[in-house]
Amino acid sequence: MKTRITEMFGIEHPIIQGGMHYVGFAELAAAVSNAGGLGIITGLTQGTPEKLAAEIAKCRELTDKPFGVNLTFLPSVNSPDYAGLIKVIIEGGVKVVETAGNNPQAVLPHLKDAGIKVIHKCTSVRHSLKAQAIGCDAVSVDGFECGGHPGEDDIPNMILLPRAADELDIPFVASGGQADARSLVASLAMGAEGINMGTRFIATKEAPVHENVKQAIVAASELDTRLVMRSLRNTERVMTNDAVERLIEKERKLGADLKFEDIIEEVAGVYPRIMMEGEMDAGAWSCGMVAGLIHDIPTCKDLIDTIMAEADQIIRQRLTGFLNA
Numbered sequence: 001m002k003t004r005i006t007e008m009f010g011i012e013h014p015i016i017q018g019g020m021h022y023v024g025f026a027e028l029a030a031a032v033s034n035a036g037g038l039g040i041i042t043g044l045t046q047g048t049p050e051k052l053a054a055e056i057a058k059c060r061e062l063t064d065k066p067f068g069v070n071l072t073f074l075p076s077v078n079s080p081d082y083a084g085l086i087k088v089i090i091e092g093g094v095k096v097v098e099t100a101g102n103n104p105q106a107v108l109p110h111l112k113d114a115g116i117k118v119i120h121k122c123t124s125v126r127h128s129l130k131a132q133a134i135g136c137d138a139v140s141v142d143g144f145e146c147g148g149h150p151g152e153d154d155i156p157n158m159i160l161l162p163r164a165a166d167e168l169d170i171p172f173v174a175s176g177g178q179a180d181a182r183s184l185v186a187s188l189a190m191g192a193e194g195i196n197m198g199t200r201f202i203a204t205k206e207a208p209v210h211e212n213v214k215q216a217i218v219a220a221s222e223l224d225t226r227l228v229m230r231s232l233r234n235t236e237r238v239m240t241n242d243a244v245e246r247l248i249e250k251e252r253k254l255g256a257d258l259k260f261e262d263i264i265e266e267v268a269g270v271y272p273r274i275m276m277e278g279e280m281d282a283g284a285w286s287c288g289m290v291a292g293l294i295h296d297i298p299t300c301k302d303l304i305d306t307i308m309a310e311a312d313q314i315i316r317q318r319l320t321g322f323l324n325a
């Protein structure tokens with residue numbers, strides 16, 4: 001399948017693995033890229049330029065295919081060394097950067113001068129248009145269903161994708177709720193030129209996370225995610241668990257008075273405990289509604305090959321069949 005996204009990133013299939021904190025390590029990124037998609041290393045999980053440089057080098061040893069690095073710009077107490085991270089991305093010869101969170105305008109010139117393609121993740125049409133205006137090469141349009149931060153507009157992809165298609169000139173991929181060939185074909189029909197998957201890629205053999213995390217996703221239904229931190233305008237879709245229910249209770253009690261400090265125990269520094277140690281109740285971790293569509297733990301290659309083969313079948317047989325009836 002050839003789209004502006006496969007052409008732009010030099011990949012075989014229009015499937016991207018979105019950056020994921022404590023999931024997007026070299027092992028996963030390389031497995032996705034080796035399977036013909038675009039794997040992404042999560043920059044902030046490495047934290048320092050030295051560690052990110054080592055992770056990029058490791059990924060390069062595991063694959064000779066293109067892969068990217070995610071740079072997430074979120075308000076934080078100790079701001080990461082973004083200039084240093086960008087330096088090692090450029091020196092490491094990475095050709096794709098997925099930006100997310102705040103407007104990446106300040107870093108774009110450095111990336112563009114180095115010949116790096118930038119795909120910015122947005123949760124609204126207005127942010128997508130802004131990304132296009134400042135010179136991003138593509139956008140990843142993240143609907144309300146998505147795992148992680150869906151923004152504050154609550155527009156699901158069934159509306160958001162065709163709206164983006166109506167407004168954008170640059171290519172975009174559909175992100176949020178994507179799991180299989182049906183997602184891919186539907187997204188293409190709505191104007192996207194590929195898909196970005198987060199949660200689906202956690203439940204794969206190569207994802208370097210604790211088995212408990214994969215099993216939790218397989219066991220979950222589409223009813224098992226919750227939205228937290230809305231009153232802080234930092235809404236996050238997470239898998240429900242004891243810590244999340246406690247957090248929601250605090251939100252209910254404190255209402256508009258809720259401060260980040262009130263929920264620090266449930267959200268700060270919990271990722272290593274969950275993803276590495278498999279302590280599934282340690283705190284809130286991002287997970288999409290798409291968990292309801294995930295029932296197995298395939299290799300990335302099996303997952304991507306199945307999506308592409310079934311997409312071919314849906315397009316050539318099911319859809320064409322309607323026309324020929």
Ligand SMILES: Cc1cc2nc3c(=O)[nH]c(=O)nc-3n(C[C@H](O)[C@H](O)[C@H](O)COP(=O)(O)O)c2cc1C
Nearest residue numbers: 018019020021100146147148176177198199286288
């Ligand atoms: C566990 C987890 C961690 C994530 N961490 C990040 C992150 O650090 N930066 C980022 O831009 N997106 C992050 N995301 C969002 C994903 O890149 C992707 O946009 C999202 O998962 C798509 O929705 P889906 O889960 O329905 O596929 C994360 C998602 C999950 C599930």
